[in-house]
Amino acid sequence: xxxxxxxxxxDVIVIxxxxxxxxxxxxxxxxxxxxxxxxxxxxxxxxxxxxGVLAEMFDAKCALPVRLAEDKQPLVGGTVLFAPxxxxxxxEGDSAIALSLDPPEHFSRPSIDVLFExxxxxxxxxxxxxxxxxxxxxxxxxxxxxxxxxxAAWVQDPATAAADLMPRSALELGVSAQVLSLEEMxxxxxxxxxxxxxxxxxxxxRNDKENN
Amino acid sequence: MAVFDIELRLLLEAIYLRxxxxxxxxxxxxxxxxxxxxxxxxxxxxxSRLQERVLREPAVLARLMQYLTxxxxxxxxxxxxxxxxxxxxxxxxxxxxxxxxxxxxxSAGEELWSLAILFEEEGLSDRTLFYATDINPEAxxxxxxxxxxxxxxxxxxxxxxxxxxxxxLADYYHxxxxxxxxxxxxxxxxxxxxxxxATDNVFSEVHLVSCRNVLIYFNRDLQDRAIGLxxxxxxxRGFLGLGSHESLRFSRHAGEFEPLVSxxxxxxxx
Numbered sequence: 447x448x449x450x451x452x453x454x455x456x457d458v459i460v461i462x463x464x465x466x467x468x469x470x471x472x473x474x475x476x477x478x479x480x481x482x483x484x485x486x487x488x489x490x491x492x493x494x495x496x497x498g499v500l501a502e503m504f505d506a507k508c509a510l511p512v513r514l515a516e517d518k519q520p521l522v523g524g525t526v527l528f529a530p531x532x533x534x535x536x537x538e539g540d541s542a543i544a545l546s547l548d549p550p551e552h553f554s555r556p557s558i559d560v561l562f563e564x565x566x567x568x569x570x571x572x573x574x575x576x577x578x579x580x581x582x583x584x585x586x587x588x589x590x591x592x593x594x595x596x597x598a599a600w601v602q603d604p605a606t607a608a609a610d611l612m613p614r615s616a617l618e619l620g621v622s623a624q625v626l627s628l629e630e631m632x633x634x635x636x637x638x639x640x641x642x643x644x645x646x647x648x649x650x651x652r653n654d655k656e657n658n
Numbered sequence: 659m660a661v662f663d664i665e666l667r668l669l670l671e672a673i674y675l676r677x678x679x680x681x682x683x684x685x686x687x688x689x690x691x692x693x694x695x696x697x698x699x700x701x702x703x704x705x706s707r708l709q710e711r712v713l714r715e716p717a718v719l720a721r722l723m724q725y726l727t728x729x730x731x732x733x734x735x736x737x738x739x740x741x742x743x744x745x746x747x748x749x750x751x752x753x754x755x756x757x758x759x760x761x762x763x764x765s766a767g768e769e770l771w772s773l774a775i776l777f778e779e780e781g782l783s784d785r786t787l788f789y790a791t792d793i794n795p796e797a798x799x800x801x802x803x804x805x806x807x808x809x810x811x812x813x814x815x816x817x818x819x820x821x822x823x824x825x826x827l828a829d830y831y832h833x834x835x836x837x838x839x840x841x842x843x844x845x846x847x848x849x850x851x852x853x854x855x856a857t858d859n860v861f862s863e864v865h866l867v868s869c870r871n872v873l874i875y876f877n878r879d880l881q882d883r884a885i886g887l888x889x890x891x892x893x894x895r896g897f898l899g900l901g902s903h904e905s906l907r908f909s910r911h912a913g914e915f916e917p918l919v920s921x922x923x924x925x926x927x928x
């Protein structure tokens with residue numbers, strides 16, 4: 447039986463998190479295998495004047511290259527991009543990052559809704575949205591859009607979240623997401639490894655990682 | 659193609675044909691959100707209806723321009739950028755008998771006024787000509803006025819000091835009814851002009867182009883066009899400053915520049 451939610455791999459994975467997000471990502475990102483196939487874009491609520499050291503910090507701990515997103519940077523499989531603090535981060539079509547300084551949403555820039563909405567438009571059923579811990583309702587509406595466009599939705603089990611408002615808001619909004627612990631998410635993500643053909647596609651950026 | 663995206667493309671085509679404002683190469687992901695908000699605020703049902711009104715009512719275009727172009731910035735936004743200009747670019751500019759600076763996409767003028775203060779403090783005001791350009795006439799008017807809301811001054815002042823400001827920001831404005839009025843002398847030698855990076859050409863040779871967080875709203879092709887204009891306009895060894903997360907890395911013109919202060923996205927023309 448084939449349903450949209452039965453997909454086991456995706457072209458893009460967008461992740462949203464707020465309070466407690468750094469710790470939650472700390473359980474997910476370092477466990478991604480070097481052969482991980484999808485491109486990943488993360489919107490984490492941070493103060494606008496926060497520096498971009500988070501990407502560097504994760505880069506040192508991860509098998510995959512982790513970078514701060516730059517405007518018009520091409521999306522590449524097996525690469526993790528963080529939204530820069532103070533900027534909305536969108537995906538233009540299904541190929542590149544587009545930044546924006548439009549007003550904050552839910553008092554947040556980057557806003558998770560903004561990122562998720564753009565992924566829904568650009569990737570339809572090839573997108574997976576993941577909403578983690580947070581004391582904000584940002585991301586719920588965006589996750590619903592991803593699902594309505596045929597994509598898949600995961601939320602962190604509110605019972606396990608440092609702050610449960612964010613995952614709870616998505617469920618209360620009616621997103622029929624899979625409710626998972628971080629361990630279960632991590633296990634499933636690890637299975638999204640690249641086939642050989644995908645590996646050559648993302649070979650350039652992998653070399654980039656090795657050179658650092 | 660989704661109906662909304664079809665309507666969006668048709669609306670931009672209509673605006674171009676009717677008013678020659680070319681938004682056809684702006685990033686679609688940002689336009690969707692901005693126009694979605696315009697529909698709500700203007701109480702118009704969908705983009706097709708909006709298109710009909712824009713075609714027949716120039717006043718609707720004027721309102722729409724606020725959604726399509728205007729963005730809020732701060733004076734001395736990213737103080738480290740202005741600090742790098744002060745420490746690295748200004749000393750070179752001081753060696754020229756006269757200096758021309760192009761603030762491309764100046765919006766309501768925060769970047770222009772910041773540069774004007776910086777140049778005054780560095781003793782370059784008397785020999786510097788600023789070109790401040792934008793496609794939005796209301797924004798150009800605001801930029802020329804140089805009046806900013808009083809509640810924004812604390813943030814501006816903090817940025818100014820972090821950027822290496824030599825005095826107090828209060829030296830440059832007087833607060834009165836309606837806001838903080840910045841000193842006219844700062845922009846005595848500024849020219850304000852309607853200029854489009856999408857459709858117009860180079861108008862002068864300049865030594866510094868400052869264009870921060872304008873290109874993020876352009877797609878790759880339009881970015882290439884704009885950066886091509888900057889390259890053509892700049893003197894040899896002239897300077898280009900972009901926003902903190904903008905880059906020439908993905909541009910066709912990357913080879914015409916070399917990074918000068920990489921962390922601040924300040925480049926120098928080869």
